[in-house]
Amino acid sequence: MLALAMPTRLMPPPPSPPPLQNSCALSSSASASLIFPVRHSVAGLRFGTRFKHAYTSLSFAALVASRASIPRWNRCNRVFAASFQAKAVANPVEVESGFDEMVAGTKRKYFMLGGKGGVGKTSLAASLAVKFANSGHTTLVVSTDPAHSLSDSFAQDLSGGKLVPVEGPDSPLFALEINPEQARSEFRAAAQTGSGTGVKDFMDSFGLGGWVEQISELKLGELLDTPPPGLDEAIAISKVVQFMQSPEYDRFTRIIFDTAPTGHTLRLLSLPDFLDASIGKLLKLKQKLASATNAIKSVFGQGDGSDTATNRLEQLKERMVMVREIFRNKEATEFVIVTIPTVMAVSESSRLKQSLEKEGVPVKRLIVNQVLAASQSDCKFCSMRRKDQSRAFDIINSDQNLKDLQLIQSPLMDVEIRGVPALRFVGDTVWR
């Protein structure tokens, strides 16, 4: 059934005819064997005629409801992607997003969605969460992005750092927004007692110069004074790991992370090793000092509560190791790269893929979001955008880091994706 298949590779669209009345026609033309429409012809929404699933009428109601707030600065930006013009270059089995594989089994799986800022990570993470929940999985979606937008995406207040039930899906779906600022404060409070210049001076005054050198190697003071980007997220994720150790979390069979933009994610990936090494050294040092004089013991000993601090550091270290294990577990984890069809975004995705590979993080899929549909008649703006888009797809097809990933396309909608019905619609369109 060709209509159910998604193409693996977009081919450059045929040359566009001259613009007609400066408008974007909503055509879903398909020329027989090579070109076929997507399963949900979104253009059909406008005329209410071509829905194939019960969900879509619901979704459309929500989408229509939210349309009122969209500025109509140009007819072109109202285009719902009508169809993808694509060449079926591969076996139809390969051209779907592979959702069957993602949803299979009741063992817990983690999905991390990441990419450049603003490409649609949150919308796609939320839509995937809704799709899993509607497929029978008790699902958790977590935001560790310092600039949370999960609440906006679900149109529900999810802040507060606690599990919040999301209303609407068929099976339980919970969301959790971790406040990275607060998580970092906790980390500072836990770590400060065991390091820093105060201890260094103190050690020096006892003639323990060698130790001073070791302490400065820790770089923990530096870490706390100017925390590297990504630390917030590392701590936020380690907090999630902490939560997940509690029995309350056993029921979740799918956990989705809406991660921070690329830069943060890359630094985050190298951070567990760095923290692991730093905290490890600190703990080792503490153990050595435990047999030293009472005066030194008082710095690290029970009297001033710093044992609690080191215990917490030890806990943090353990969690960082767990985070790293989760990130690298090929059986349980998948990092899904989200991009948009622009040269800049695709180049960044390529670098992200390379770094993830270097860190041993499994990546199988690349979602190209906001794909503009092919159209019979184009306004100048749309045809320019489509040319850019086509260039971006060419790059993906030839890029060493990206070309072997399973390509998923997500159409550009002409409304903001907000609320469970809209997310359900997007989920059914993209995750098939």
Ligand SMILES: Nc1ncnc2c1ncn2[C@@H]1O[C@H](COP(=O)(O)OP(=O)(O)OP(=O)(O)O)[C@@H](O)[C@H]1O
């Ligand atoms: N396919 C799409 N069609 C139309 N609008 C979209 C699409 N995907 C995302 N958007 C819109 O783009 C905006 C940004 O999306 P989203 O918040 O999901 O991106 P993000 O990558 O998570 O951003 P950030 O990096 O800031 O966290 C939102 O208003 C969202 O509704």
